[in-house]
Amino acid sequence: MEVTITFDANVYSSDAIKKAAYRSINKFAINIVNDGSNIKCSLTFKATTTESQIKSYVDEFKKEVLDQDLRESIKKETEGIRNLILAHTFSKTGLIKDE
Amino acid sequence: MSNFQTIEFYKNKKKEYSLLPFRFECLGENNYVVTNLAGEHLIITRDALENLVRHKLNSSSADYVNLRAKHFLTDDKTQIAKELLSIKLRTKYSVLSEFTGLHIFVVSLRCEHSCPYCQVSRQSDDKVKFDMSTEVADRSIDLALRSPSKNIKIEFQGGEPLLNFQLIKYIVLASKTRGGDKNISFVIATNLALINEEILIFCKEHKILISTSLDGPKEIHNTNRPRPKGNSYEKAVEGIQLAREYLGIDSVSALMTTTQNSLGHVKEIIDEYLKYSFLGIFLRPLSPYGFALKTKTYAAYNADVWHEFYMEGLEYIIDLNRKGIKFREYYTSTILTKMFTSQEVGYVDLMSPSGIGIAAVVYNYDGSVYASDESRMLAEMGDNSFELGNVLINSYEDIFLNPKLLDPIEESFAFSVPMCNECAFEAYCGADPVFHHGVFKDFIGRKPDSEFCKRNMKIFKYLIKRMEHDPYVKKLFMSWAQPNA
Amino acid sequence: MLKLQGNAISLDVKFNKRALFIVTKRAGLPSTIKAKYAFLLDSYLNYEEGYGAYISFDKVQGSGISNHFHLPIEMNYLADGDVISIEPSGRINSLFRKNSAHNTILLTEQCNHYCLMCSQPPKNIDDSWLLDEAMALLELIPRETVNIGFSGGEPTLYGDRFLGLINKSKLMLPRTSIDVLSNGRAFSDLFFTANYAATNHPDCVIGIPIYSDDPARHDYVVQAEGAFDETIQGILNLKKYRQKVEIRIVIHKQTIERLVQTCEFIARNLLFVDHVALMGLEMMGFTRANLDQLWIDPFEYKNILSEAVGVLSSYGINTSVYNHQLCVINDDVLPYYKKSISDWKNEYVDQCNLCVKKSECGGFFSSSKLHRYSDHIKAVI
Secondary structure, three states, X not given: OEXXXXXXXXXXXXXXXXXXXXXXXXXXXXXXXEOOOEXXXXXXXXXXXXXXXXXXXXXXXXXXXXXXXXXXHHHHHOHHHHHHHHHXXXXXXXXXXXX | OOOOOOHHHHOOOOOOOEEOOEEEEEEEOOEEEEEEOOOOEEEEEHHHHHHHHOOOXXXXXXXXXXXXXXXXXXXXXEOOHHHHHHHHHHHHHHHHHHOOOEEEEEEEOEOOOOOOOOOOOEOOOOHHHHEOOHHHHHHHHHHHHHOOOOEEEEEEEEOOHHHHHHHHHHHHHHHHHHOOOOEEEEEEEOOOOOOOHHHHHHHHHOOOEEEEEOOOOHHHHHHHOOOOOOOHHHHHHHHHHHHHHHHOHHHEEEEOOOOOOOOOOHHHHHHHHHHOOOOEEOOOOOOOOHHHXXXXXXXXXXXXXXXXXXXXXXXXXXXXXXXXXXXXXXXXHHHHHHHXXXXXXXXXXXOOOOOEOOOEEXXXXXXXXXXXXXXXXXXXXXXXXXXXXXXXXXXXXXXXXXXXXXXXXXXXXXHHOXXXXXXXXXXXXXXXXHHHHHHHOOOOXXXXXXXXXXXXXXXXXXXXXXXXXXXXXXXXXXXXXXXXX | OOOOEEEOEOOOOOOOOOEEEEEEXXXXXXXXXXXXXXXXXXXXXXXXXXXXXXXXXXXXXXXXXXXXXXXXXXXXXXXXXXXXXXOOOOEEEEEEOOOOOOOEEEOOOOOOOOOOOOOOOOOOOOOOHHHXXXXXHOOOOXXXXXXXEEXXXXXXXXXXXXXXXXXXXXXXXXOOXXXXXXXXXXXXXXXXXXXXXXXXXXXXXXXXXOOOOOHHHHHHXXXXXXXXXXXXXXXXXHHHOOOEEEEEEEOOHHHHOOHHHHHXXXXXXXXXXXXXXXXXXXXXXXXXXXXXXXXXXXXXXXXXXXXXXXXXXXXXXXXXXXXXXXXXXXXXXXXXXXXXXXXXXXXXXXXXXXXXXXXXXXXXXHHHHHHXXXXXXXXXX
């Protein structure tokens, strides 16, 4: 049983899609094709998977893609301040070596 | 007199203003709470919020004046906001570099109680197998004193730590000798069933504090905390009174654990704390670890039910205060400190970056080192994700630069994760990668699914709304917020 | 109210410029120091030669004594150890009173603010002789004096000379604490603050007013554009150098509306200040001219005052309430109430006669008694 989902490549990163797919690697196999403007995902399920399970796995996959995509972009955007605070945290431990 | 200008003369000349970083959250009924970089908050209407963001807010309006005074916007009238905000932020983060302040020594896993919610502990007489050795203790002391923090708190836990009192004595004396100019304080977390004069004399000499469990009146307490003879409550109460005779009333504190049993009885539990002259209570939610999960007691309730319990308790405590009884709720106080001051209380579960390792660390009886108490509990369930090494094998560097510590701290950093990044309450909340890993197998989880998030959001909104129209509660909460009170 | 200035009658004055003298009743002082003293003659004219000046209060015809000044009888509070200035014209100023806890030395009447309620309206003239005199006064004030104040106008307008005064205070009166009243703006210059800190006075507090958390309102009350930012910067700089700072708020109609928010602002942004003083309005200087904009009966704002004090005390900030009467404040303010009106200014009204709390109450400014005070004064019986 195969299901195809298309993600807009301007909205979602393929890294995020891969990470999301990996989390469901025990539920479906996936093939990902990025043609520049669209990322087409073909999901194949085990023969024993029911209709309602497929629906739930697909929904879960879409949610996970969004989650991973946001994690990626927000983490990148906030790198400066995060590193500043963590460096300050370790500043007196003697563990940070000057490069 | 013609020499004096009117106030109009001193208002901002240009009608433009710049926004300073802020976040917002809907409180319902057309009201929004806005929070600035330092975590200060204001409540404004939806219209005012929209005008603010679209740069259409009228500079003569009360909202404008309030927002400018509280550093949500800046205009040609005043430029001092940025320096004040940076001071507040620096103050808030400054204490992080003190690094690990709380060092938990699990001196024995043995215990004569068998509380269903306990994550650890063994009913056993096998001291060799389940007691911490001197060698492990020595090495752990070295690591504890290696922390740059000027103030160190050593907390003895278990099982029941008094079952290995000899080692407690050893650790107290050794750490004082080797402590240099560090300020070391001690606390024993004990069920008090085994407390005696000899122990108390030692505690008095070394100013050791006692933290015990009191889950409520006798029926609740004994049901929660079974022991042979079924008299945990009686022993605890007896122990509290005896300990106070030697150590003074402020040297004994109590913690409660909420179970299915406790629900619906929050007033009785608080009354019990009043009966024994405690000045406050920590209404803790049940953690989803250990036997609690195994015995499905965690599944027994969710955030909503606990929230009812908490709110009823909090309202009851507010009423008590109105009647002149000074009593506070400690989880609320921790949150209020973040709302009203730039101080950090150092409560591990409500910190971002997460307090695991960097605020607290656990040296287990067998030498294994855990990033927090919850990390140890997770390990008991077979998940060693937060085990950082062993005191007998690993160096300070191995342990505190272990990716098993650094990765969760970095990845769960609240400002860097979805939803928390734009949450109005991020300054009041925490990261808790251990909880999320325990439930979701992921340091971050998806916050809409997270009980941690739901619970805290509810509390934040509740506290903010509660204060808004009740000056008594606002004043009460402001006094609870002071970290040294 | 004590009369701190007066005109004396004198017939034979031998000095040609204003001079300072320590008042004394003691005869037989060593000749090396006699000239620094003004000898208090009694009615029997116990004259002894060699003193710098002679003063008396009785109506005396020509005594034949040089430098003998007949002071108005209202100045007969002058006592041993007090310091006065005498001008050749006969003008007498009481500059320092040994028995008073409230000695404040005026350094200048120049000011870069023009507060609506200023009790010492600014004058744009060169009065630096006041600073000269203050420097001289430091040599005559007894070393066991607990505290003195410096005020103006704006003392820091003297720049480095102000620092010189603080330094001299430290050298001449090492055990005397100092309170300086200033708008704090000079300290927005970090370099000036560093130099101030370098004088290293053991106990000097700069008392700085903040009238609102709203910069527009603060600037309006002090009638100076940009005052708020510079004042805050000054406070921050002083604290960078660990200097003592007190914040003062005068309560009136223009400051009462945001008094609670102002205290919250102080608690969140300036938590490290050493003291906050909340003060009642004095009816002197500009206050009367601006009374319509300023007057509010303290009885009407007593709940706001309670809330404001509550905020400050919650945060553990040292707080005092000055210049109010006990019958116009709530009980929760009592722990912070100071019986504070300077002894040369305080008085009571008729309603106070039967009041059992009179001795604990600061009473009124003489100016308030004359011009305006609460309509709700009531004796506690």
